[in-house]
Amino acid sequence: xxxxxxxxxxxxxxxxxxxxxxxxxxxxxxxxxxxxxxxxxxxxxxxxxxxxxxxxxxxxxxxxxxxxxxxxxxxxxxxxxxxxxxxxxxxxxxxxxxxxxxxxxxxxxxxxxxxxxxxxxxxxxxxxxxxxxxxxxxxxxxxxxxxxxxxxxxxxxxxxxxxxxxxxxxxxxxxxxxxxxxxxxxxxxxxxxxxxxxxxxxxxxxxxxxxxxxxxxxxxxxxxxxxxxxxxxxxxxxxxxxxxxxxxxxxxxxxxxxxxxxxxxxxx
Amino acid sequence: xxxxxxxxxxxxxxxxxxxxxxxxxxxxxxxxxxxxxxxxxxxxxxxxxxxxxxxxxxxxxxxxxxxxxxxxxxxxxxxxxxxxxxxxxxxxxxxxxxxxxxxxxxxxxxxxxxxxxxxxxxxxxxxxxxxxxxxxxxxxxxxxxxxxxxxxxxxxxxxxxxxxxxxxxxxxxxxxxxxxxxxxxxxxxxxxxxxxxxxxxxxxxxxxxxxxxxx
Amino acid sequence: xxxxxxxxxxxxxxxxxxxxxxxxxxxxxxxxxxxxxxxxxxxxxxxxxxxxxxxxxxxxxxxxxxxxxxxxxxxxxxxxxxxxxxxxxxxxxxxxxxxxxxx
Numbered sequence: 001x002x003x004x005x006x007x008x009x010x011x012x013x014x015x016x017x018x019x020x021x022x023x024x025x026x027x028x029x030x031x032x033x034x035x036x037x038x039x040x041x042x043x044x045x046x047x048x049x050x051x052x053x054x055x056x057x058x059x060x061x062x063x064x065x066x067x068x069x070x071x072x073x074x075x076x077x078x079x080x081x082x083x084x085x086x087x088x089x090x091x092x093x094x095x096x097x098x099x100x101x102x103x104x105x106x107x108x109x110x111x112x113x114x115x116x117x118x119x120x121x122x123x124x125x126x127x128x129x130x131x132x133x134x135x136x137x138x139x140x141x142x143x144x145x146x147x148x149x150x151x152x153x154x155x156x157x158x159x160x161x162x163x164x165x166x167x168x169x170x171x172x173x174x175x176x177x178x179x180x181x182x183x184x185x186x187x188x189x190x191x192x193x194x195x196x197x198x199x200x201x202x203x204x205x206x207x208x209x210x211x212x213x214x215x216x217x218x219x220x221x222x223x224x225x226x227x228x229x230x231x232x233x234x235x236x237x238x239x240x241x242x243x244x245x246x247x248x249x250x251x252x253x254x255x256x257x258x259x260x261x262x263x264x265x266x267x268x
Numbered sequence: 269x270x271x272x273x274x275x276x277x278x279x280x281x282x283x284x285x286x287x288x289x290x291x292x293x294x295x296x297x298x299x300x301x302x303x304x305x306x307x308x309x310x311x312x313x314x315x316x317x318x319x320x321x322x323x324x325x326x327x328x329x330x331x332x333x334x335x336x337x338x339x340x341x342x343x344x345x346x347x348x349x350x351x352x353x354x355x356x357x358x359x360x361x362x363x364x365x366x367x368x369x370x371x372x373x374x375x376x377x378x379x380x381x382x383x384x385x386x387x388x389x390x391x392x393x394x395x396x397x398x399x400x401x402x403x404x405x406x407x408x409x410x411x412x413x414x415x416x417x418x419x420x421x422x423x424x425x426x427x428x429x430x431x432x433x434x435x436x437x438x439x440x441x442x443x444x445x446x447x448x449x450x451x452x453x454x455x456x457x458x459x460x461x462x463x464x465x466x467x468x469x470x471x472x473x474x475x476x477x478x479x480x481x482x483x
Numbered sequence: 484x485x486x487x488x489x490x491x492x493x494x495x496x497x498x499x500x501x502x503x504x505x506x507x508x509x510x511x512x513x514x515x516x517x518x519x520x521x522x523x524x525x526x527x528x529x530x531x532x533x534x535x536x537x538x539x540x541x542x543x544x545x546x547x548x549x550x551x552x553x554x555x556x557x558x559x560x561x562x563x564x565x566x567x568x569x570x571x572x573x574x575x576x577x578x579x580x581x582x583x584x585x586x
Contacts, residue, residue, distance in 0.1 A: 236323045
């Protein structure tokens with residue numbers, strides 16, 4: 001009798017698995033492939049270089065970034081990213097990570113503005129210090145919950161400005177961010193589109209940037225992703241480390257509140 | 269209850285008056301200092317973007333009436349607004365002067381596959397594509413298609429191919445908002461993305477019985 | 484000076500599982516840059532891994548391996564605390580050696 005029950009149960013399990021497999025779309029298979037690829041993420045090499053750069057004393061002042069205040073106090077890197085963008089008292093404005101790094105590179109390390117923003121996006125033969133630093137700093141927030149504040153009036157303003165920009169339709173194609181990112185289960189060609197107004201999608205998306213992008217062979221930040229969206233929207237180019245991008249990042253980061261940070265990740 | 273007239277009472281009355289005046293002043297102050305976030309956003313766009321290639325700051329800043337309304341009311345719109353938008357956009361549709369609506373479906377397929385044109389990374393004066401496959405299922409053989417728009421596969425079977433359908437399809441491609449206010453679909457003819465011949469070729473992809481869409 | 488590798492070596496029962504992540508452009512020489520010129524080839528030709536004095540992996544790489552290669556393999560006979568040494572040499576003579584301890 002026991003054997004008979006076991007047999008029936010096993011057959012049931014086999015059939016239930018078959019139904020699950022039959023339900024897989026091509027996008028599910030892509031997701032499986034990505035899970036297998038996640039081991040050996042080259043972003044770890046960027047994290048290593050970023051940690052070196054954070055601790056390295058450079059000219060002209062022979063000072064490292066170790067006194068840079070990313071919002072939790074000078075030198076505190078752990079958990080800093082999940083609270084950015086934030087209001088900084090010393091400059092009386094809201095800054096995202098890249099704006100804050102530029103500030104520290106100038107004010108603590110004595111770099112000129114030109115030197116501090118040099119090579120924001122790396123390419124073969126031209127590695128980006130900023131991308132490496134962002135990789136290291138974001139890795140130090142891995143496993144922590146997104147916790148961006150909009151309490152300060154300037155933080156609230158950044159959020160509201162970002163929100164209005166999200167819905168701003170313009171240019172030859174009438175595209176706004178919302179054109180592609182305000183409905184569930186949509187995709188362009190075979191690339192799935194997160195609904196950034198839906199909390200679960202916003203969390204999943206925001207917490208996986210920066211990422212080593214296989215199509216670029218580089219670690220790319222959220223700033224790069226947003227600039228590239230704007231290009232495809234037929235918008236002109238934002239200056240690097242603009243307030244507009246910070247406002248948009250604020251909007252997205254706040255929408256992702258509570259999400260567990262899991263970057264640097266691996267993407268196509 | 270009347271306030272006491274002792275010295276302590278007069279002092280308290282003065283303090284009370286000061287507090288009340290302060291409260292009224294700050295109340296007024298908060299009302300006038302409230303930020304216009306839309307204005308703040310536009311001023312950032314003005315100062316932080318640079319024109320590149322065919323993508324200009326001027327075009328980005330000069331939203332037309334439809335872009336303004338659809339930005340202000342992205343999710344919910346009144347019936348009146350919907351009719352107003354659709355009527356105004358229908359008026360922009362230019363039908364082909366020679367009365368011929370169908371071009372070459374083979375060229376139409378190339379236009380549907382081409383996602384370039386008007387980006388800051390594209391050359392000025394280059395050939396624009398329609399990028400139709402980004403959002404639509406069109407031919408059976410192209411499996412890499414999006415789902416933002418409805419399927420156009422078997423177009424003639426779905427819609428027929430009479431005069432009304434031909435005119436509807438033309439107007440829809442020329443200015444999709446003639447039928448759907450605030451549509452996500454670009455206004456290919458009205459915005460100058462595709463020229464008349466290109467639209468004829470895309471029409472053929474959908475409405476030529478010999479096109480793979482209909483076979 | 485080429486960038487450091489990341490090496491992880493873990494003993495599971497009788498086998499050591501090794502994972503190596505390498506920072507290298509692995510240019511095939513067939514790619515064109517934005518001006519239309521071929522980007523010169525620059526790729527790892529030989530990768531060797533030693534455990535203590537013993538060679539445990541001797542491989543020939545080429546242009547079919549993509550940028551920032553990741554390699555994973557297993558071998559028997561390793562112990563916790565043993566030393567692994569990874570060396571690569573590329574087609575222009577650059578080389579890099581990094582070490583790791585089996586944990």
